[in-house]
Amino acid sequence: MAASARDPITCHVLDTTTGRPAVNITVKLSCVTVSTIEFICETNSDGRITNWRNEQGTTRYTATGEPSERHGSFVKLHGGVTATLQHMITEYAAAEATAACPAGSSLWKLEFDTGSYYGAANTFFPKVDLIFLVKEGEHFHVPLLLGPYSFTTYRGS
Structure with a gap:
């Protein structure tokens, strides 16, 4: 089966303590407006997520x-x-437009499970949540530079 095209929102995690990609970090993606629909994935061997999964389901009932x-x-x-x-x-x-969101944009959230990566007792940030704006028709890549006691991010390309 051929790999699908990359999703419109991707991310990348680099461990600044080792200078290497952060592998197997679980990341959740959701639209702030509809937070009940959630996408999930783990960073690959290059610390990247290019395609998300949706593991949610709804149970339908008979009469x-x-x-x-x-x-x-x-x-x-x-x-x-x-x-x-x-x-x-x-x-x-x-x-x-609102104070938090320009017209034509939506707010999205990436939640990184950094506690599982470093061990909850070995990090000040066991979870890193990033909320950012997404505009229709553009690709959004969100890199996270991560250490056990600090993190930074920027809009990638």
Whole structure:
């Protein structure tokens, strides 16, 4: 099976203590407007995430209350993860500008499980949450430079 095109939001984690990619960090991605739809992945051998997974499902019930099926209906309805991300970026873009969000943009959140990477007792930041603006039609790459007692980020290319 061919690798799918990269998703519209990607990230990269570098461990500044070793100067190497941070491998196997679990990262969650969500749109702040619709935080119930969550995407997840682990950083690869290069510390990158280029494609997300959606492991959520909704349980549908029969008229008698028995569970009938379980599937990620929202993601399935929109044609998979990449298409769903693109749909959400368009659908949840602010129609009018606010103090926190320009018109045509949406707020997204990346949650990095850094405690599992360093060990919760070995880091000051067991979780790093980054909230950022996404505009329709653009690609967003968010690098995280990570140490056990510090982190920094920027808009990548």
